Amino acid sequence: MQNWLEKKYDELGKIEGYVKPEKSEGIKLDSNENFVIRNDFIRDISLKVLRKIDLREYPLEQFEEFYTQLSKYTKIKKSYLSIGNGSDQIIDLVLSIFGKHNRVTTFTPTFSYFIDRCKLYSIAIDQVPLEKNDNLLDKSKFIKSAKKSQIAYICSPNNPTGNQIEKQKVIEIINELDDKLIIIDEAYVEFANYSISNEIIKKNNVIVLRTLSKAFGLAGARLGYCISNEKFSNLFRKVIQSPYPINTISLCIGCEILKNTDYINETIKGIKEERDRLYFYLKKLENKIRVFKTDANFIFIQINDSERYYRLLELLKKEKIIIKAFDKIEGRNGRYIRVTIGTKEMNKRFLKIFRKIYEV
Numbered sequence: 001m002q003n004w005l006e007k008k009y010d011e012l013g014k015i016e017g018y019v020k021p022e023k024s025e026g027i028k029l030d031s032n033e034n035f036v037i038r039n040d041f042i043r044d045i046s047l048k049v050l051r052k053i054d055l056r057e058y059p060l061e062q063f064e065e066f067y068t069q070l071s072k073y074t075k076i077k078k079s080y081l082s083i084g085n086g087s088d089q090i091i092d093l094v095l096s097i098f099g100k101h102n103r104v105t106t107f108t109p110t111f112s113y114f115i116d117r118c119k120l121y122s123i124a125i126d127q128v129p130l131e132k133n134d135n136l137l138d139k140s141k142f143i144k145s146a147k148k149s150q151i152a153y154i155c156s157p158n159n160p161t162g163n164q165i166e167k168q169k170v171i172e173i174i175n176e177l178d179d180k181l182i183i184i185d186e187a188y189v190e191f192a193n194y195s196i197s198n199e200i201i202k203k204n205n206v207i208v209l210r211t212l213s214k215a216f217g218l219a220g221a222r223l224g225y226c227i228s229n230e231k232f233s234n235l236f237r238k239v240i241q242s243p244y245p246i247n248t249i250s251l252c253i254g255c256e257i258l259k260n261t262d263y264i265n266e267t268i269k270g271i272k273e274e275r276d277r278l279y280f281y282l283k284k285l286e287n288k289i290r291v292f293k294t295d296a297n298f299i300f301i302q303i304n305d306s307e308r309y310y311r312l313l314e315l316l317k318k319e320k321i322i323i324k325a326f327d328k329i330e331g332r333n334g335r336y337i338r339v340t341i342g343t344k345e346m347n348k349r350f351l352k353i354f355r356k357i358y359e360v
């Protein structure tokens with residue numbers, strides 16, 4: 001007879017979980033980080049911070065200062081903001097607290113960490129498929145499903161498809177779901193066309209997730225935040241979040257970066273230009289592959305010819321270029337890749353391999 005602990009271990013062992021991306025000395029285009037930001041810019045800020053801080057103390061003032069800088073950047077009152085150890089941690093806390101015995105509606109494909117976390121907490125998930133041709137969301141189907149759930153998750157721009165869900169559609173969904181907790185994940189919003197944050201401030205059932213891991217080039221610092229009505233942020237800050245979720249070093253680096261948004265904005269502009277260049281280039285291969293319009297710092301490509309798909313993966317590996325490959329996406333045919341928009345040089349090297357496969 002298994003005891004409760006062994007049973008729990010077995011149950012947890014059946015969850016697929018996180019697969020660590022391959023480490024490479026080459027080019028990392030698999031996790032949507034910002035490599036256009038110069039590393040010496042981040043390093044100089046980090047060294048300046050290290051000279052000033054006192055790690056013997058718990059971070060207290062640093063939280064306040066981070067909220068101040070975040071509020072200036074977002075133009076949202078401090079009291080509407082909450083922070084986490086990456087937005088992943090906020091997702092984790094929200095699901096562990098609000099998900100218990102409840103149901104979630106989201107779409108498919110979407111951010112895998114969110115799905116994995118639901119599985120960890122045994123939260124039932126309904127996934128409405130995005131349209132295969134253009135990744136658009138069927139609003140009515142989503143609302144119908146969400147009405148049977150307690151939580152709705154909308155990743156916009158969506159990972160891995162890249163498209164931002166139309167603003168009017170999101171507003172209509174929110175208006176129909178007054179008694180549900182709605183999580184809007186805007187991890188890639190700096191590369192997109194709009195943010196829903198100002199629209200949701202008055203609602204006590206909607207939270208918007210953001211991060212400094214993508215556009216701000218601070219994936220290693222683990223700084224995520226959430227924009228919400230005060231009812232949620234008060235509870236989150238005082239009761240749900242642990243007292244010191246982020247270390248002093250990261251908080252201080254985050255503050256300094258938020259004071260330097262001109263440079264960050266410049267890199268975002270460059271990434272968007274490169275994204276459009278890549279998109280139009282790949283679009284020319286439309287009879288061989290399908291490339292999807294993207295509002296994020298990555299591009300999603302469908303490859304139907306499995307021989308070319310595996311040859312592409314092999315060549316990329318040989319050239320030490322890491323991308324995210326999807327051998328199978330539920331409910332869809334073909335294979336897919338998701339490629340981060342890197343520096344001009346990185347993108348050039350990726351396209352060179354692509355050209356080899358498609359002989360153009």
Ligand SMILES: Cc1ncc(COP(=O)(O)O)c(C=O)c1O
Pocket residue numbers: 031032085086087088089111155158159185187210211212213219222223224
């Ligand atoms: C949609 C989405 N949300 C959240 C995250 C997590 O970001 P963080 O680094 O802030 O935990 C990611 C990272 O890949 C993401 O793609």
